[in-house]
Amino acid sequence: MKKLCGGSFPAESQSEMTELHQAAAAGDFDLVKEILKKNKCNPNHKDIDWNYKTPLHWAATKGQTETVRILVEHGARACLRTDSGWTAAHFAAEAGRLGVLRLLHSLHCPVDKEDRCGDRPVRIAQVYGHIDCVRFLEKAELECRAYRQMAVLKGFPLDDTDEEWEEQKREEELKRTANQHRGLKKLINKKHIGENATETVNIMYSKQM
DSSP states (O other): OEEETTEEEOOOOTTSOOHHHHHHHHTOHHHHHHHHHTTOSOTTOOBGGGTTBOHHHHHHHHTOHHHHHHHHHTTOOTTOOOTTOOOHHHHHHHHTOHHHHHHHHHTTOOOOOOOTTSOOHHHHHHHTTOHHHHHHHHHHHHHHHHHHHHHHHHTOOOOOOOHHHHHHHHHHHHHHHHHHHHHHHHHHHHHHHHHHHHHHHHHHHHHHO
16 A cells, blocks of 8 residues: 555556546546545556656646646655656646646746656747747746755755656666667677688688689
């Protein structure tokens, strides 16, 4: 049983979309509120079938500002990532949800994280032509970083890192580096074999002369 917000949650399959996911995706604030009040679902549950989306990701996409607020109040972590590295801010930026971006920023949620392709929410907003979101995020990014530095210096609690996602990213980078080294080693060995074969042919040719 997972514990969060002082309550117990039933065991959930990592591949299933929970009732809380469904309520957030449908934009049903009253149902979201009821589920959270009864501690029926973990607000940080990642749905593998939907690229590891959390209920907060759905609420951000739908532009449900009050749903985003109540989820965060009940322990939803805005730093959690999908498999592609998107945070709630990325989804809000994609959909042009300025109200959600403003709320996330006011709650000191990260709005400047890079996804697997190196794109921050401001870049996503640019791609989709949400100029108002771009202008807001350009300023919000600076304020976000300044707050992060101040929090570190003063010892304020700061929840802006998805540890599980970062660990998976490191493991993938190590695996990719190891594969590159193996490929380079094979190439070098192949080159040496080719050079040795050429040298053998030259020696045999010299003996025949």
